[in-house]
Amino acid sequence: MEQPEQTNTKAGFVALIGAPNAGKSTLLNSLVGSKVSIVSRKVQTTRALVRGIAIEGEAQIVFVDTPGIFKPKRRLDRAMVTSAWGGAGDADVIALLLDARKGIDEEAEAILAKLPELKRPKVLILNKIDLIERSKLLEMAAKLNETVPFAHTFMISALKGDGIQTLKRQLAEMMPEGPWLYPEDQISDAPLRMLAAEITREKIYERLHEELPYQSTVETDQWQVRPDGSVRIEQTVFVERDSQRKIVLGKGGQTIKAIGQAARKEIAEIAESPVHLFIFVKVRENWSDDPERYREMGLEFPRG
Ligand SMILES: Nc1nc2c(ncn2[C@@H]2O[C@H](COP(=O)(O)OP(=O)(O)OP(=O)(O)O)[C@@H](O)[C@H]2O)c(=O)[nH]1
Numbered sequence: 001m002e003q004p005e006q007t008n009t010k011a012g013f014v015a016l017i018g019a020p021n022a023g024k025s026t027l028l029n030s031l032v033g034s035k036v037s038i039v040s041r042k043v044q045t046t047r048a049l050v051r052g053i054a055i056e057g058e059a060q061i062v063f064v065d066t067p068g069i070f071k072p073k074r075r076l077d078r079a080m081v082t083s084a085w086g087g088a089g090d091a092d093v094i095a096l097l098l099d100a101r102k103g104i105d106e107e108a109e110a111i112l113a114k115l116p117e118l119k120r121p122k123v124l125i126l127n128k129i130d131l132i133e134r135s136k137l138l139e140m141a142a143k144l145n146e147t148v149p150f151a152h153t154f155m156i157s158a159l160k161g162d163g164i165q166t167l168k169r170q171l172a173e174m175m176p177e178g179p180w181l182y183p184e185d186q187i188s189d190a191p192l193r194m195l196a197a198e199i200t201r202e203k204i205y206e207r208l209h210e211e212l213p214y215q216s217t218v219e220t221d222q223w224q225v226r227p228d229g230s231v232r233i234e235q236t237v238f239v240e241r242d243s244q245r246k247i248v249l250g251k252g253g254q255t256i257k258a259i260g261q262a263a264r265k266e267i268a269e270i271a272e273s274p275v276h277l278f279i280f281v282k283v284r285e286n287w288s289d290d291p292e293r294y295r296e297m298g299l300e301f302p303r304g
Contacts, residue, residue, distance in 0.1 A: 008058055008177065009058045009059070009060070009177070009178065009179055009180055010058055010059040010060070010172065010175035010176060010177050010178065011059065011060040011061075011062070011175055011176070011178050011179065011180045011181045012060075012061065012062065012091075012092035012093070012174075012175035012176050012178075012181075013062045013063075013064050013090070013091040013092050013093075014061055014062070014063050014064070014091060014092065014093045014094075014095050014171055015064050015065075015090075015091035015093070015094045015095065015120075016028070016051065016063050016064070016065060016095050016097060017094065017095065017096050017097065017111060018096070018097035018098070019098075019099070019107045019108070019111075021099065022097045022098060022099045022127060023097065023099065023127040023128060023158045023159070024051075024065070024097060026127075026158040026159055027097065027125070027127065027156070027158040027164075028051050028052045028063060029158075030158055030161055030164050031052065031054045031061075031063070031164060031167070031168055032051075032052035032053065032054045032063070033052075033188075050062060050063070050064055050065075050190060050191050050194045051063045051064065051065045051191060052191055053182055053187045053190055053191070054168060054171075055184075055187070056168050056169060056171070056172035057172060058172075059172035059173075059175045060175070060180040060181060060182065061168070061171050061172060061175060062181055062182070064091065091120060092120065092121070092174065092175060092176055093120065093121050093122070093123060093171060093174050093175075094115070094118055094120050094121070094122045094123070095122070095123050095124075095125055095171070096111065096115065096122065096123070096124050096125065096150075097125045097127055098124070098125070098126055098127065098144075099127055099128050100126040100127060100128050100129055100131070100132045100136075100137055100140060100155070101128050101131045101132050103140065104140065104143065104144065112144070112147050112148055115148050116148060121151045121174060122148060122149075122150050122151060123150055123151055123152045123153070123154065123170070123171070123174075124141070124144055124145070124148075124150040124152070124153045124154070125153075125154045125156060125167065126140065126141060126153070126154065126155045126156070127156055127157065127158050128157060128158075128159070129155045129156060129157050129162065129163070130157040130159065130160055130162070137155060141153050141155070151174075152170055154166065154167045154170070189223050192223065192270065192271060193220035193223050194220070195267075195270060196220050196223070196233060196235070196263075196267045196270070196271075197218040197219055197220045197235060198218075199263050199266045199267055199270075200218045200235055200237070200259065200260075200263040200267075200277075200279065201216070201217070201218045202263075203259045203262045203263045204216055204218070204237065204248065204259055206262075207255065207258065207259060208247060208248065208255070211247050212239070212244055212247055212248070216237055216238060216239050216244070216248065217237075217238045218235055218236070218237050218238075219235060219236050219238070220233060220234070220235050221234045221235065221236055222234035225273075229273050229274070230273055230274040230275065230276060231271050231273055231274070231275050231276070232275075232276045232278075233267065233275055233276065233277050233278070234278045234279075234280070235277065235278070235279050235280070236279075236280045236281075236282055237256075237279060237280070237281045237282070238282055238283075238284045239281065239282075239283055239284075240283070240284070240285055241283060241285075242283050244283075245281050245282075245283050248281050249281055256279060256281060259279070260277055260279050263277060263279075264276075264277040
């Protein structure tokens with residue numbers, strides 16, 4: 001793994017919580033770089049989706065999205081809200097991103113009421129400060145800090161780049177010491193790999209959720225850009241029993257074929273290039289107890 005040789009590296013997860021339009025994508029783009037914008041498509045079935053990986057000095061900061069927390073609408077979203085909060089609870093830092101111009105609306109209040117349940121360090125990020133008077137901004141920050149004790153409050157304009165460097169530096173500071181979670185040469189496509197896995201998982205779920213509730217996980221093992229610009233992707237679906245493997249494959253491989261076709265189409269859209277997708281189905285007992293599988297999903301293995 002390529003990373004600075006010193007032992008004082010830091011790495012961790014930041015759960016970025018923000019209502020639609022708060023400016024999450026804009027912020028991630030300026031923290032992480034251009035690649036992440038490709039990943040703005042919402043996959044709402046996920047527990048925690050890696051949206052981008054930023055490097056600041058010796059620190060690697062992995063931003064995960066916790067979708068569905070704000071006003072979940074679809075049935076599946078509602079079912080995932082509990083675990084989305086769980087995902088945020090596993091993060092090293094929880095960052096609440098609010099549109100300062102909107103003030104503290106109903107959605108923000110609902111989040112603020114739940115935040116204290118998560119026993120992790122929290123930071124407040126007030127975005128779009130270019131659109132609001134300073135006195136109003138300070139008033140809002142004070143009010144929010146009365147409700148929830150935030151470790152830090154940042155006032156930024158994601159669009160104009162104001163306050164971004166300070167935010168990045170402070171988040172890096174807050175990461176726990178430890179080796180980097182992703183090798184440097186994989187950083188740019190890590191969110192895409194993860195998203196591609198999520199898409200395939202979504203397709204499996206859509207077709208088989210009655211027969212296969214939460215018993216499969218998907219990993220992207222290979223993401224190789226070929227000279228003609230197409231991408232060769234290999235994924236593995238892990239199930240817990242051979243009977244489940246048979247279900248995923250279907251009669252004469254029909255089910256996995258249909259899943260693969262649907263997934264390939266969507267992955268090609270996010271990759272913005274033709275995709276050759278190869279899916280393998282493997283039985284691995286107790287994958288849900290294996291820390292490595294969690295890391296692959298961009299999650300920390302639940303402690304205790
Ligand atoms: N004026 C101003 N506009 C901003 C700022 N940050 C984001 N915006 C705008 O707010 C809108 C929503 O921004 P997005 O980054 O798409 O926000 P998002 O909906 O949270 O992102 P998703 O998670 O992808 O849905 C866009 O039109 C942005 O240009 C800011 O600091 N100032």
